[in-house]
Each structure stands twice: as C-alpha cells, then as structure tokens.
Amino acid sequence: MSSKPPAPVQPPRCWTLRQDAKAHRLARVAQWTKDRVLDSSRIVEALEALIEPGDRVSLEGNNQKQADFLSRSLAAASPEKLHDLHLIISNINRPEHLDLFERGIARKVDFAFAGMQSLRVAQLLEDGKLQIGAIHTYVELYARMFVDLTPNIALVCAEKADAQGNLYTGANTEDTPTIVEATGFRHGIVIAQVNELTDTLPRVDIPGSWIDLVVVADRPYAVESLFTRDPRLINDMHILMGMMVIRGIYERHGVTSLNHGIGFDTAAIELLLPTYGGKLGLRGKICRHWALNPHPTLIPAIESGWVESIHCFGSEVGMGDYIAARSDVFFVGRDGSMRSNRVLCQMAGQYAVDLFIGSTLQMDGEANSSTVTQGRMAGFGGAPNMGHNPGGRRHASPAWLSLITGDSPVMRGRKLVVQMVETFAKGGEPAFVETLDAVAVGKKCGLPIAPVMIYGSDVSHVVTEEGIAYLYKADGLKQRREALAAVAGLSPIGRRSNPRRLAKLRQDGLVALPEDLGVARSDAKRSLLAARSIEDLVAWSGNLYSPPAKFRSW
Amino acid sequence: MNPVPPSPTALAAEHFLARQSFIELKARERAELLVDAGTARELAGPFDRISSPWLAAQGLVPQADDGVVIVRGAMNARPVVVISIEGGFQGGSMGEVSAAKIAASLDLARKVGEQGTPIPAVLVFESGGVRLQEANLGLALTGEIHRAMLALRRVVPVVGVIPGMVGCFGGMAIAAALCSHLIMTREGRLSLNGPEVIEQEAGPAEFDSHDRKLIWEITGGAQRYAAGFADELVEDDVQTLADALRAALARGVPARHRSERVGEFLERIARIDDPLRFDSAMLRDLFAGLKTDERHVSR
Numbered sequence: 001m002s003s004k005p006p007a008p009v010q011p012p013r014c015w016t017l018r019q020d021a022k023a024h025r026l027a028r029v030a031q032w033t034k035d036r037v038l039d040s041s042r043i044v045e046a047l048e049a050l051i052e053p054g055d056r057v058s059l060e061g062n063n064q065k066q067a068d069f070l071s072r073s074l075a076a077a078s079p080e081k082l083h084d085l086h087l088i089i090s091n092i093n094r095p096e097h098l099d100l101f102e103r104g105i106a107r108k109v110d111f112a113f114a115g116m117q118s119l120r121v122a123q124l125l126e127d128g129k130l131q132i133g134a135i136h137t138y139v140e141l142y143a144r145m146f147v148d149l150t151p152n153i154a155l156v157c158a159e160k161a162d163a164q165g166n167l168y169t170g171a172n173t174e175d176t177p178t179i180v181e182a183t184g185f186r187h188g189i190v191i192a193q194v195n196e197l198t199d200t201l202p203r204v205d206i207p208g209s210w211i212d213l214v215v216v217a218d219r220p221y222a223v224e225s226l227f228t229r230d231p232r233l234i235n236d237m238h239i240l241m242g243m244m245v246i247r248g249i250y251e252r253h254g255v256t257s258l259n260h261g262i263g264f265d266t267a268a269i270e271l272l273l274p275t276y277g278g279k280l281g282l283r284g285k286i287c288r289h290w291a292l293n294p295h296p297t298l299i300p301a302i303e304s305g306w307v308e309s310i311h312c313f314g315s316e317v318g319m320g321d322y323i324a325a326r327s328d329v330f331f332v333g334r335d336g337s338m339r340s341n342r343v344l345c346q347m348a349g350q351y352a353v354d355l356f357i358g359s360t361l362q363m364d365g366e367a368n369s370s371t372v373t374q375g376r377m378a379g380f381g382g383a384p385n386m387g388h389n390p391g392g393r394r395h396a397s398p399a400w401l402s403l404i405t406g407d408s409p410v411m412r413g414r415k416l417v418v419q420m421v422e423t424f425a426k427g428g429e430p431a432f433v434e435t436l437d438a439v440a441v442g443k444k445c446g447l448p449i450a451p452v453m454i455y456g457s458d459v460s461h462v463v464t465e466e467g468i469a470y471l472y473k474a475d476g477l478k479q480r481r482e483a484l485a486a487v488a489g490l491s492p493i494g495r496r497s498n499p500r501r502l503a504k505l506r507q508d509g510l511v512a513l514p515e516d517l518g519v520a521r522s523d524a525k526r527s528l529l530a531a532r533s534i535e536d537l538v539a540w541s542g543n544l545y546s547p548p549a550k551f552r553s554w
Numbered sequence: 555m556n557p558v559p560p561s562p563t564a565l566a567a568e569h570f571l572a573r574q575s576f577i578e579l580k581a582r583e584r585a586e587l588l589v590d591a592g593t594a595r596e597l598a599g600p601f602d603r604i605s606s607p608w609l610a611a612q613g614l615v616p617q618a619d620d621g622v623v624i625v626r627g628a629m630n631a632r633p634v635v636v637i638s639i640e641g642g643f644q645g646g647s648m649g650e651v652s653a654a655k656i657a658a659s660l661d662l663a664r665k666v667g668e669q670g671t672p673i674p675a676v677l678v679f680e681s682g683g684v685r686l687q688e689a690n691l692g693l694a695l696t697g698e699i700h701r702a703m704l705a706l707r708r709v710v711p712v713v714g715v716i717p718g719m720v721g722c723f724g725g726m727a728i729a730a731a732l733c734s735h736l737i738m739t740r741e742g743r744l745s746l747n748g749p750e751v752i753e754q755e756a757g758p759a760e761f762d763s764h765d766r767k768l769i770w771e772i773t774g775g776a777q778r779y780a781a782g783f784a785d786e787l788v789e790d791d792v793q794t795l796a797d798a799l800r801a802a803l804a805r806g807v808p809a810r811h812r813s814e815r816v817g818e819f820l821e822r823i824a825r826i827d828d829p830l831r832f833d834s835a836m837l838r839d840l841f842a843g844l845k846t847d848e849r850h851v852s853r
Contacts, residue, residue, distance in 0.1 A: 232719070526576065526578055532577075533741075549766055552776070553718070553719065553770065554741050554769055
C-alpha cells in the first residue's frame with residue numbers, strides 16, 4: 001500500500017484577526033488615554049484614528065437619549081480620513097446625523113425611525129448621498145447587530161463612569177447594554193461619552209470590562225421629553241374614543257396587560273381610568289401591567305391604585321423622583337433609580353402583553369396603516385414590534401383567548417392590536433384612503449416593500465369617533481372591509497358603507513357605536529379627565545413630578 | 555390594629571379630583587356659575603345676534619355674541635353684572651361689538667346705581683387686547699371701557715379675575731389695573747405687551763417668547779401677586795374663586811385704587827438702573843410693600 005502524497009504545507013489559519021485588529025487600533029490612541037479615559041479635547045482625532053473607512057458604526061441615538069457629543073465629533077472628522085461608513089442608528093434624529101452623509105463621512109444607513117429629519121432623509125436619498133440598508137423595527141435592528149450587522153465601532157452614552165470604565169446609565173439605560181454587547185463581544189471598539197467621571201457609581205449598569213474608552217462630554221447628553229402629553233390639549237373627541245376603548249375593548253376582553261402609544265387619544269384613556277373606569281368598577285380588573293415609558297399622564301391611575309407594574313423602554317424627563325418613590329410599580333435598582341431597557345421592553349410589548357393600542361395618520365380599506373405620508377420618510381420605531389400578533393406566542397390569557405373565533409381542536413388566541421384614528425385629520429384630509437401614501441413613497445425611494453407600519457391582517461380592532469370595528473370577528477376580507485367602512489365616517493372608504501349594512505354589522509357584533517357600548521356622547525367632556533393640566537399631574541404626584549420648563553404654565 | 559391615616563399625597567390627589575376647574579370653562583359657563591344659582595340672565599346674548607360686521611369681509615367667521623357674555627344676576631343675594639370674555643373666540647380680542655357690550659353694560663350698571671340700586675361689576679379677563687382686524691374701533695372702545703370703569707368704581711367695586719389660559723394683555727391689561735380688586739390664578743398672566751409682541755419688537759434676547767418658565771416668572775399670577783399688581787392669588791377652582799369674588803364685593807370700594815397710587819409705582823420703576831437686567835426676584839423686591847391699600851370705604 002502506497003501512502004498518499006502529503007498535503008501541501010499551509011500556514012495555520014489565524015483565528016484572532018478581529019482581536020488583533022482591535023488591539024492595533026486602540027494602540028493608535030494610547031497616547032491620549034489614561035486608564036480607560038480618553039482626553040476629551042482629542043476626541044475628533046481619536047475617532048479618526050480608531051475608525052476606518054467602510055466600518056459599521058453604531059451611533060446611539062433613539063427617540064429619547066442621544067450620544068450627541070460623539071455624533072457632533074464624528075461629523076467634525078475629515079472626510080478624507082473617514083468615509084463610506086455604514087451607520088447603524090435607531091433614530092436619525094439630530095441634524096449632524098445627516099451632516100455625516102452630506103459630507104461623505106457615511107454612505108449607508110440601517111435605521112428604525114427618522115421623525116424630525118424625515119424630509120432631509122428623503123432629499124439625501126434622492127441626491128444619491130444616502131443609501132438605505134433597511135428600515136427596521138427596533139427589535140429587528142438590534143437583533144441584526146447579533147447576526148450580520150455587528151458594529152466595528154459603538155458610540156454610546158451614559159450618565160456617569162469611573163476610571164475603570166464601569167458605566168451608570170440609570171433610568172435612561174435604554175439601548176446602551178444591547179449595543180455594547182453586540183459590539184464588545186465581537187471585538188468591536190466601544191466608546192462611551194459620559195456626563196461626569198466619579199470615583200463611585202450609584203450602581204454599575206454596564207461593567208467596565210465591556211467598555212474600551214470613556215470620554216467626558218462637553219455637556220450632558222441630549223434627551224427628549226417625548227412621552228409627556230399636556231392634558232390641556234386633550235379634546236372631547238379623544239375622550240369619546242377613550243371611553244369607547246375602555247368599555248368596548250378593555251372591559252369586554254378583560255385586558256390586564258398592555259402597551260400604550262404616545263398619542264393624545266391614549267393619554268385620554270390613561271386619564272379616564274381613575275374617573276370613568278372607576279365608576280364602571282373596573283379597577284383591578286383591567287390595565288394592571290404595562291410595558292411603556294413612565295408617561296406623566298399615568299400618574300393619576302398609579303396613585304389611584306390601578307397599576308401593579310410598569311416596565312419601561314426608557315425614562316421620561318422630570319419623572320425620576322416620582323419613580324424612585326413608587327418602587328413597587330417600576331423596575332428600580334437598589335440605588336433608587338429606575339433601570340430601563342428598550343429591547344427587553346419591546347420584547348415584553350411584543351410577546352408578554354395582551355394589547356397594543358396606537359394612533360396612525362393614514363389607513364386604507366383593509367386596515368393597513370402608516371405614518372409615512374407624502375414626502376415623509378419617517379419609519380416606525382417600535383410600533384410594528386408591538387403592533388402585531390406574534391405567531392410564536394404560546395402562553396394563554398383570558399384576553400388572548402377571547403379572540404378565538406373558530407372551533408377547531410387546534411386553535412390559538414390572538415393579541416389585541418388596536419388602532420385609533422379620527423376619520424379626518426386636521427385640515428380636512430381624510431385619514432381613510434384608497435391607497436396609502438406609503439406605497440408611492442416606497443416606490444419613489446426604491447424600497448423593496450411599501451413602508452407599512454401595522455399590517456391590516458394584524459389589526460383586531462379599529463376605533464374611530466364613529467365607533468369600533470371588531471375586525472377579528474370578520475369572516476373573510478369582504479366582511480373585514482365592510483366593518484371598517486362602517487366606522488370610517490365620510491371619508492372615501494366610509495362612503496362605501498350604508499345604513500342598512502351598518503345595522504346588519506351592529507346586529508352581528510362586528511361594529512359597535514357608542515350607544516351600543518353604553519357610552520353617551522354627551523358625557524365625553526374634559527371634566528371627566530382625572531387631570532386637565534400639567535399642574536394637576538404635579539399635584540397628583542405629591543409634587544414629585546417635576547415637568548420640564550416647556551410644559552409649565554405657572 | 556390602628557387604621558392607617560391617608561398620606562398627604564392621597565389627600566392632595568383627593569382634593570384635586572374634587573376640584574372644579576374654572577380655567578376649563580367657557581365664558582358663558584363661567585358667568586353662570588359665578589352668580590347665585592338661578593339668578594343668571596344674559597344681556598345682548600347670542601340670540602340678539604349682535605356680531606362683528608367687520609370679520610366676514612376679512613374671511614373670518616363672526617360669532618353671535620362676539621366673544622363677550624354679559625350676565626345680570628346676584629351674588630350674596632345682591633345684584634351684580636358679570637362680564638366674561640371668551641378666550642376661545644379670536645383670543646378674547648376687543649372688537650367694536652365686544653368692547654361696546656362691555657362699556658355699555660358698565661355704564662348701565664352705573665346708571666342703575668344713580669337711581670339707588672348700585673350694581674357692582676365682575677370682569678373675567680381672557681384677552682389678548684385690541685382685535686387687530688378692527689384696530690381703530692377696538693382701540694377707541696377699549697378707551698370707553700376704561701372710562702366706564704373709572705366712573706363705576708367711584709360708587710361700587712369693579713372686581714377683576716384673570717383665570718388663564720389666554721391671560722390679559724394690551725388695553726385689557728390696563729382695564730385689569732383699573733379694577734378695585736384683582737384676583738389671579740398662578741396660570742393667569744398679566745402684561746401690557748404679550749411675550750410674542752415684546753420678542754418681535756425687541757428681539758429674543760430681551761424676552762424669549764418660547765421660554766415658558768421666563769414668561770410665567772415675569773407675567774404669571776404668582777409673580778404679579780407677589781409684586782403687588784394683583785390683590786389675591788387663588789387656586790383654579792370654581793368655588794374658591796366664587797368665594798374670593800363674594801368677599802371682594804363685600805369689602806366694597808377701596809379708599810384708594812391702585813391706579814390712584816401710580817406715583818408710588820413710577821418712583822419704584824425709576825430706581826431701575828439697568829433695564830435689561832431683570833428677573834423675577836428682582837422685580838418682586840422692587841415693588842415690595844406696594845400691596846393693596848387695605849382700607850375700604852363701606853357703602
């Protein structure tokens with residue numbers, strides 16, 4: 001037996017390329033660091049030295065806190081040294097986020113929401129200066145950081161750090177641990193801007209061994225008070241719709257766990273619970289467990305004993321002392337401050353709660369809805385995560401089971417996905433349309449799919465000022481369309497309905513008008529709100545809530 | 555086991571639930587709730603259809619009461635006229651009809667008084683001042699309001715309320731300053747020029763109209779009361795406000811009105827050396843000690 005010829009000798013493969021590259025990059029800035037702390041005055045040079053063209057850079061910025069010292073510094077870098085970066089960012093929120101594209105520092109972006117900057121995103125896209133990887137939901141974007149969008153660099157923010165790089169992110173922890181984990185454990189470089197360096201931290205939210213560099217920012221990181229709704233702006237229409245939701249959905253389905261959006265209509269519901277809900281004897285029966293930010297408008301319901309638990313995506317400006325004093329309700333650390341976590345709260349909102357309710361700007365005849373309208377390339381943030389029926393859910397609850405309509409031996413329940421929409425928007429534009437603007441916007445921007453926020457097939461209930469359409473009960477698409485048209489008022493979709501059809505739908509329980517729910521339209525008055533102003537909310541909180549100046553009227 | 559006493563927070567919450575907000579109410583509801591139950595009778599009401607002849611030509615929809623509600627009724631079982639301005643219509647601005655309704659009802663109250671039954675007046679201010687669409691007529695008739703107030707307050711008290719949220723500005727700020735007794739909430743604002751006007755004329759460095767904290771620190775009820783430009787600061791509650799009004803009416807006409815002490819105020823203003831450096835505390839100190847003259851002439 002002759003032996004096989006020996007295989008050609010190959011050098012052994014190196015399995016630490018990423019680790020070695022990281023060490024090499026960090027060595028370039030060693031001259032400007034002491035322990036883990038980078039000299040703030042060298043931040044632009046340091047970013048130019050640490051980042052390489054084509055890198056995937058995760059810049060922390062969502063609808064609340066922003067690593068704005070790092071984003072401003074990155075935008076000040078030289079496009080000769082840094083170019084063609086791939087930005088991974090949950091919210092394109094600040095002007096400098098787009099300056100990066102205008103200056104050629106970044107080229108591609110994967111994001112979840114563009115809100116304020118949506119017009120400029122559309123313009124840069126048209127000018128060929130910006131390419132969209134995809135518009136994600138929050139959970140999708142973060143999940144992809146653990147699959148094929150792992151960042152080379154993470155630019156994050158924290159309140160405090162010590163010299164070892166341990167971070168205190170406190171009530172606004174939000175996305176930071178997730179971004180750091182995805183980057184740090186794949187040998188990316190994690191840079192954290194902090195408001196201050198201290199010897200001792202209230203608690204360690206992220207261990208220093210996950211962090212490469214800490215830099216003290218020129219001013220505290222920017223944070224928006226996005227979840228504060230001034231009760232003075234809630235009108236009788238919001239209240240009527242809120243009363244219908246409490247009777248026709250929360251009470252009827254026994255909804256105990258839920259998420260609320262940030263619209264004035266859901267703020268109205270929060271303020272109706274202690275008064276209207278109390279009169280109906282619903283305390284303890286509905287709305288006990290929440291996945292949402294610490295909305296100031298929830299204070300009266302908390303104080304009246306409605307709320308058992310609230311887990312938060314982030315915090316809200318001015319709510320710190322109140323949260324600390326209500327630690328039975330919120331997730332609070334031993335140090336007294338809240339711990340939020342956007343990804344975990346989104347997961348809770350997706351799988352654990354029985355109901356999602358939110359507002360939209362436009363809805364078509366099949367209940368597909370979108371906040372993307374002509375010229376606005378906004379994206380959706382977390383709404384699609386929570387605003388769908390997760391097919392993988394296995395745990396049952398009375399509310400989830402109450403949506404079963406068939407009688408097969410293998411049946412599963414359904415999440416309640418509720419959309420609230422007034423039939424006409426301000427300015428007389430119908431909210432119900434034949435075709436969503438999103439379809440044209442998607443085509444124009446070259447998106448592979450139309451940017452729909454909530455798919456009609458996931459929507460179980462639609463609430464308008466006319467009534468509630470119980471879409472989950474519909475037998476087939478035709479009946480679904482009819483039920484939706486019956487509550488769509490005088491919009492083009494609504495005009496497809498007629499009184500005879502409405503009577504039949506009411507009889508079959510597919511549509512309920514206020515009178516069918518025992519809701520008197522004449523009772524829908526602001527006097528029903530538990531708090532009618534920010535100052536009422538402050539009083540409810542026993543002066544623990546301290547609203548930002550822009551919400552003060554005294 | 556001893557029962558647990560309710561916490562101060564719980565008490566505050568209960569108190570707030572029980573409150574009936576005056577700010578929340580429309581002008582007509584306000585006037586009707588202030589007078590003794592069952593005594594309200596509206597003069598020149600919406601069914602008399604006296605509306606502004608000038609708005610339609612400028613593309614604006616007029617209102618059948620032109621935004622002013624005049625209610626004859628009783629308080630403390632004595633006759634009173636309540637004049638309530640609707641902030642929801644054209645910012646409570648004074649046009650030809652709205653201002654004429656106020657001036658005429660004040661004159662009527664005085665004339666009735668000359669025949670032996672004095673009718674004090676309550677003015678609920680909610681006004682940005684003269685209506686720009688009717689500038690000259692609005693201005694002239696605002697002057698008529700001032701004249702009528704000066705004549706009436708010699709015989710009976712004219713009590714003003716600034717509840718908010720529009721506030722009281724322009725010519726109606728002068729009217730507020732002419733009142734025998736002025737009541738504010740902390741939400742109310744009193745200023746000759748509104749924040750937007752000051753910013754437009756003098757720039758945001760002088761007064762930033764977006765800085766709500768600054769606005770209320772300078773023109774808000776708590777500040778105006780502390781500096782002596784208002785006589786009373788009350789909580790936004792219908793009963794509290796009605797009680798304060800009844801007490802003010804019962805006190806009668808002050809021996810000297812605030813506007814008769816104009817020299818004292820001017821003297822304080824003359825003390826300011828740098829008009830661009832002001833803040834809430836400095837203004838309070840400046841006018842300290844100029845609170846209402848507590849002596850009243852009983853009538």
